[in-house]
Amino acid sequence: GQQVMQIPQYQHVQEGEDFTTYCNSSTTLSNIQWYKQRPGGHPVFLIQLVKSGEVKKQKRLTFQFGEAKKNSSLHITATQTTDVGTYFCAGSTPEGTYKYIFGTGTRLKVLA
Amino acid sequence: GAGVSQSPSNKVTEKGKDVELRCDPISGHTALYWYRQSLGQGLEFLIYFQGNSAPDKSGLPSDRFSAERTGGSVSTLTIQRTQQEDSAVYLCASSFTGRDGYTFGSGTRLTVV
Structure with a gap:
């Protein structure tokens, strides 16, 4: 079945450093979504990417969708303590009916 | 409502008992999903409802x-004869069409003792 892996599993950074998490699917995706889950909270939708090679920015966050639509990345510039949490990607396959398979997640800790 | 509502927020049950978890999605959202998240783990897909399909x-x-969705709105996830490995946070999410981002509820934390 479809698998979505994320690396790294954990990342500790000093406040102000950059952070990147990578998402890789075993199958070609129709689109990909990114979510953030704060400790003790529930996932919150950040963004959706649909087109091959698409790049979207939200303030300090940059999202990319690979040309082959099998991988994606989230890059945070100059991390802040408010960025702490687990970042999940979620991919939907072309054959799927918008059933999203979530990645394994990357837990980010930001040290002040 | 303004968001996805789940009840109860916490449930402790004895092994072997049945439990029902409820999800009230955002009004007008046609897609509803159930996921399960064990402590410190990712989200495991359980079931997906889309309109009348x-x-x-x-x-x-x-x-x-098992799960059902009545009238295209409220959904109930039922776990029969609960086992300790069923302990997890059960998250419900809804989406306007299924093609846009999910809105998650706060989840039901199920503990089977």
């Missing part, structure tokens, strides 16, 4: 798990 039950881990 037959639900996608491919993620249900065993026949002890």
Whole structure:
């Protein structure tokens, strides 16, 4: 079945450093979504990417969708303590009916 | 409502008992999903409802798990004869069309003792 892996599993950074998490699917995706889950909270939708090679920015966050639509990345510039949490990607396959398979997640800790 | 509402927020049950978890999605959202998240782990897909279509039950881990969605709105996830490995946070999410981002509820933390 479809698998979505994320690396790294954990990342500790000093406040102000950059952070990147990578998402890789075993199958070609129709689109990909990114979510953030704060400790003790529930996932919150950040963004959706649909087109091959698409790049979207939200303030300090940059999202990319690979040309082959099998991988994606989230890059945070100059991390802040408010960025702490687990970042999940979620991919939907072309054959799927918008059933999203979530990645394994990357837990980010930001040290002040 | 303004968001996805789940009840109860916490449930402790004895092994072997049945439990029902409720999800009230955002009004007008046609897609509804159930996921399960064990402590410190990712989200495991359970079941997906889209409009009047037959639900996608491919993620249900065993026949002890079932879910229904009445009138295209409220959904109930039922776990029969609970086992300790069923302990997890059960998250419900809804989406306007299924093609946009999910809005998650706060989840039900199920503990089987």
